[in-house]
Amino acid sequence: MVSVRKKISVIGSGFTGTTTALMVAQKELGDVVLVDILDMEDPTKGKALDMAEAAPVQGFDAKITGTSDYADTKDSDLVIITAGIARKPGMTREDLVNTNAKIMNAVTKEIVKYSENTTIIVLTNPVDAMTYSVYKASGLPKERVIGQSGVLDTARFRAFVAEELNISVKDITGFVLGGHGDDMVPLIRYSYAGGIPLEKLISKDRLEEIVERTRTGGGEIVNLLGNGSAYYAPAASLTVMVEAILKDQRRILPSIAYLEGEYGYDGIYLGVPTVLGGSGIEEIIELDLTDEEIQQLDKSAESVKKVIDILK
Ligand SMILES: NC(=O)c1ccc[n+]([C@@H]2O[C@H](COP(=O)([O-])OP(=O)(O)OC[C@H]3O[C@@H](n4cnc5c(N)ncnc54)[C@H](O)[C@@H]3O)[C@@H](O)[C@H]2O)c1
Ligand SMILES: O=C(O)C[C@H](O)C(=O)O
Numbered sequence: 001m002v003s004v005r006k007k008i009s010v011i012g013s014g015f016t017g018t019t020t021a022l023m024v025a026q027k028e029l030g031d032v033v034l035v036d037i038l039d040m041e042d043p044t045k046g047k048a049l050d051m052a053e054a055a056p057v058q059g060f061d062a063k064i065t066g067t068s069d070y071a072d073t074k075d076s077d078l079v080i081i082t083a084g085i086a087r088k089p090g091m092t093r094e095d096l097v098n099t100n101a102k103i104m105n106a107v108t109k110e111i112v113k114y115s116e117n118t119t120i121i122v123l124t125n126p127v128d129a130m131t132y133s134v135y136k137a138s139g140l141p142k143e144r145v146i147g148q149s150g151v152l153d154t155a156r157f158r159a160f161v162a163e164e165l166n167i168s169v170k171d172i173t174g175f176v177l178g179g180h181g182d183d184m185v186p187l188i189r190y191s192y193a194g195g196i197p198l199e200k201l202i203s204k205d206r207l208e209e210i211v212e213r214t215r216t217g218g219g220e221i222v223n224l225l226g227n228g229s230a231y232y233a234p235a236a237s238l239t240v241m242v243e244a245i246l247k248d249q250r251r252i253l254p255s256i257a258y259l260e261g262e263y264g265y266d267g268i269y270l271g272v273p274t275v276l277g278g279s280g281i282e283e284i285i286e287l288d289l290t291d292e293e294i295q296q297l298d299k300s301a302e303s304v305k306k307v308i309d310i311l312k
Helices: 015-026 040-056 091-115 126-139 152-167 204-215 215-226 232-246 291-311
Strands: 007-013 031-035 064-067 079-080 120-121 145-148 251-260 266-277 280-284
Touching: 007 091, 007 215, 015 031, 015 232, 031 040, 040 064, 064 152, 079 091, 079 232, 079 251, 091 120, 091 126, 091 291, 120 126, 120 232, 126 145, 126 251, 126 266, 126 291, 145 251, 145 266, 145 280, 152 204, 152 251, 152 266, 204 215, 232 251, 232 266, 251 280, 266 291
Parallel strands: 007 031, 007 079, 031 064, 079 120, 120 145
Antiparallel strands: 251 266, 266 280
8 A cells, every 4th residue: 555644854863853853753744764874874773763662652653764775765755954064162053064065965966866856954054055055956946945944043032032021932923034143133023922012021132132142042052062053942943844844834934945036135045934835935925124124134144145155
């Protein structure tokens, strides 16, 4: 019998890859194939088997396999790329560019060899530029190559605001535009607690501090962990994007999208509000921005462009 379940391949069986594999399986979004390099094949098989053995306890039905053979990813509905190196304290995300760009080229060629019409979500850093690399190497349409940063950056902002107000995280909505770097642009004007603008509930100075903590949120975790970067919140962020696409939910979520004129930028990947559904990025939502917000977004886009230029 042919399986009607969705097939999700996760490339890279490190911290973010394995956590994502478990989360998407727990939500029964599809069967999962976890892929890593040959040297990692046995540990990857071991991690997949361990997750499969959690399924009866938690009551989820999803087949999880570990492999180093891309033939096992054949006909994936969706592929998540987490392969590559992560930063350590003292490093920037941009320090990873040369090593990870080579990895993006290699893994993308293998992915599209076996799944020529798939959708790819990229996590590997520096993620705006790595998404651009994957887009160029894959030959897939732009709406099917998407980067993850905004869901995570917004989640951090929402977590900090919820803590500040002592209010449920469920009632906080936020908005982060721009590249996944320290000059990303959290948009206070579009952020609410239970529908009430945050500016009415938190002082300007305190909001500025929360924005700054959001911008450096990745680094805060890197410094605390000492030997790697965040993985629980990144995996949760990927999972919500996977769900929106595979269930054709048409959710408004921030994604790293290829821009052709939107927000005044052309030929770069950048974090913007999007509608995510069955075709991938189904729409890019353009917001009216103030002069100050445009200036901040320009600065962030300029940083992303510099990294993309290294790849060209
Ligand atoms: N965009 C974001 O919001 C975000 C969030 C968290 C992490 N990241 C990035 O994701 C990446 C992975 O982070 P991590 O914590 O999982 O790192 P990790 O070191 O735990 O795992 C990376 C895995 O990739 C594998 N790998 C390396 N080269 C490969 C190849 N050619 N093919 C297949 N697998 C390969 C490694 O063997 C390793 O298992 C890093 O670049 C990190 O900076 C991005
Ligand atoms: O900060 C990092 O290096 C990892 C990731 O981009 C994050 O924001 O947690």
